[in-house]
Amino acid sequence: MDKPIALGADHGGFELKEAVKLYLEERGIACHDYGCYNTESVDYPDMALAPCDAVVKGECRFALLFCGTGVGISIAANKINGIRACCCSDVFSAKYTRMHNDANALCMGGRVVGSGLAIELVDAFLSASFEGGRHSRRVEKLAAIEARERTTR
Numbered sequence: 001m002d003k004p005i006a007l008g009a010d011h012g013g014f015e016l017k018e019a020v021k022l023y024l025e026e027r028g029i030a031c032h033d034y035g036c037y038n039t040e041s042v043d044y045p046d047m048a049l050a051p052c053d054a055v056v057k058g059e060c061r062f063a064l065l066f067c068g069t070g071v072g073i074s075i076a077a078n079k080i081n082g083i084r085a086c087c088c089s090d091v092f093s094a095k096y097t098r099m100h101n102d103a104n105a106l107c108m109g110g111r112v113v114g115s116g117l118a119i120e121l122v123d124a125f126l127s128a129s130f131e132g133g134r135h136s137r138r139v140e141k142l143a144a145i146e147a148r149e150r151t152t153r
């Protein structure tokens with residue numbers, strides 16, 4: 001993979017982020033860890049910003065995001081223009097959100113999935129490719145919603 005993977009977590013996702021980071025590093029996949037760096041309480045919307053910005057700017061290929069449920073940080077990520085984040089706890093969804101939604105952020109819950117499953121989710125996400133075709137039109141419509149929000153609110 002050419003560009004690094006951006007990692008971000010709140011305190012609820014910190015330990016799972018560390019486990020996934022170790023796995024990626026062992027496989028020689030470069031990561032940029034945007035925190036948090038310990039289990040002190042932080043707010044998940046804050047923790048989504050830097051890794052998602054890195055993806056939107058093209059500095060990182062994907063973001064892997066973690067909070068207690070994976071849900072809060074996915075909501076935050078999806079508010080950033082250009083981010084298509086999916087909160088997953090099953091391998092099928094992790095694979096198909098790349099293939100059909102061209103997802104660029106995978107979110108997982110540190111209180112939901114164990115490290116073994118998280119690694120399978122990450123593998124499924126990173127090894128799948130966007131299928132294009134009819135799915136391109138739908139992803140373009142997601143961008144059109146973002147443009148509408150920018151201009152009408």
Ligand code: RB5
Binds near residue numbers: 011012013067068069
């Ligand atoms: C933090 O306690 C928790 O609310 C957060 O990690 C996340 O689960 C929110 O969706």
